[in-house]
Amino acid sequence: MEHLQKTAAVVEDLVKINNDRVEGYNKARLQTDDLDLKELFETMIADSKQNTTELNKYLRSLGEERERDTTFAGKLYRTWMDVKVTFGGGDRRAILATCEYGEDAAQKSYNTALDQDFLPPEVRTIISDQRIKLRSAHDKIRYLRDLETANKG
Structure with a gap:
């Protein structure tokens, strides 16, 4: 029973990470006018939603409720993204660097x-x-x- 609770907690955390990605990429999509980035971010959003669906299905198989929340760290990350992009003027490289930071957190x-x-x-x-x-x-x-770094350098 203890392993089921620990497993559910791990899966719930990953659902929250994917929810963070959805919110983060929604913010990133709104911060840019570059159509290629908007399309990429929409793909990332769809991928995270698919991950969340798959993870929530597993949670339900354990008898757990669906997880819909985000992490506190994710909320801080999105606030930082807003500040950074505001000061960076919506710069393509700044948006991508901030997204990479979020991807590093997801990998971890x-x-x-x-x-x-x-x-x-x-x-x-x-x-x-x-x-x-x-x-x-x-x-x-x-x-x-x-690529953006190389093009500006």
């Missing part, structure tokens, strides 16, 4: 989750598959950020 959360030895194989597979997709998103954001 997924890595921490996978370090838990009590996770059942089925949820470990879900988390691992999502981490791979999130890593790809992280790398795309970092590539675009680096």
Whole structure:
């Protein structure tokens, strides 16, 4: 029983991380006029919503309620994003750098989750598959950020 509660807590945290991503990318989408970034951010939002749906399905299989909240750290991150972009003037590189910071946090959360030895194989597979997709998103954001740095340098 204790392992089920611990597993549910880990999955709930990952749902919150994905909810943070949705809110963060919604803010980022509103901060830019670049259509390619708006499209990319919409894809990231859709991916996080899919992750949340998958994780919440697993929570329901454990008899838990759906998680809809975000993390306190995520709220702080989005506030920082607002401040940074305001002072950066909505600069493409600043937006991408802030998004990369959020992606780093998501990777850390997924890595921490996978370090838990009590996770059942089925949820470990879900988390691992999502981490791979999130890593790809992280790398795309970092590539675009680096491209902006090179173009301005």
